[in-house]
Amino acid sequence: NAGVTQTPKFRVLKTGQSMTLLCAQDMNHEYMYWYRQDPGMGLRLIHYSVGEGTTAKGEVPDGYNVSRLKKQNFLLGLESAAPSQTSVYFCASSFLMGGGPWDEQYFGPGTRLTVT
Amino acid sequence: AQSVTQLDSQVPVFEEAPVELRCNYSSSVSVYLFWYVQYPNQGLQLLLKYLSGSTLVESINGFEAEFNKSQTSFHLRKPSVHISDTAEYFCAVSGGSYIPTFGRGTSLIVHP
Numbered sequence: 001n002a003g004v005t006q007t008p009k010f011r012v013l014k015t016g017q018s019m020t021l022l023c024a025q026d027m028n029h030e031y032m033y034w035y036r037q038d039p040g041m042g043l044r045l046i047h048y049s050v051g052e053g054t055t056a057k058g059e060v061p062d063g064y065n066v067s068r069l070k071k072q073n074f075l076l077g078l079e080s081a082a083p084s085q086t087s088v089y090f091c092a093s094s095f096l097m098g099g100g101p102w103d104e105q106y107f108g109p110g111t112r113l114t115v116t
Numbered sequence: 117a118q119s120v121t122q123l124d125s126q127v128p129v130f131e132e133a134p135v136e137l138r139c140n141y142s143s144s145v146s147v148y149l150f151w152y153v154q155y156p157n158q159g160l161q162l163l164l165k166y167l168s169g170s171t172l173v174e175s176i177n178g179f180e181a182e183f184n185k186s187q188t189s190f191h192l193r194k195p196s197v198h199i200s201d202t203a204e205y206f207c208a209v210s211g212g213s214y215i216p217t218f219g220r221g222t223s224l225i226v227h228p
Binding site for chain 2: 040042045050090102105
């Protein structure tokens with residue numbers, strides 16, 4: 001199993017450009033998450049999904065949109081990138097059907113995004 | 117609501133010395149507690165977790181954490197650290213919400 005994969009690994013954008021980050025998991029997990037990690041701020045939840053076709057806002061959703069059209073994929077979009085969105089983005093997944101909050105999360109390797 | 121406080125942002129230590137990384141949580145329901153480790157330029161991976169039963173949980177690489185309900189703590193310890201333990205460590209709690217809450221992380225820096 002590949003686990004959780006993220007595409008791309010690195011990206012540089014100019015202010016105002018748009019892009020989509022792709023997360024894929026092959027563990028049949030129900031929940032998927034997008035986080036951003038900034039120095040001294042830990043992990044902050046952007047959006048999450050509790051199943052195919054569903055999405056919900058996390059702690060810092062402004063400036064981002066998400067979609068989960070297929071159970072194994074969770075896309076994070078930036079419509080108009082800003083320098084404040086320079087960060088490392090992590091995708092995670094968890095819970096098989098019947099699982100619960102006792103299940104751990106599985107993380108992807110991250111995408112390093114720089115907005116100039 | 118649930119929250120996690122990692123009391124130290126950075127912990128420097130010499131190789132083969134003991135270390136403790138502190139984590140305190142708050143929650144109004146029963147909790148499940150996790151420690152994740154993030155090595156440089158990698159994603160997070162589970163180090164250990166507490167679900168129920170024995171309050172002392174161990175990882176395969178010598179770390180252990182003790183769940184203390186009265187003090188609402190889940191401190192991580194290792195009796196003798198190695199250079200390879202240099203990493204960022206995150207404490208997390210989940211319970212009533214299926215969405216875990218993470219602490220801000222503690223950077224463990226092991227010096228030779």
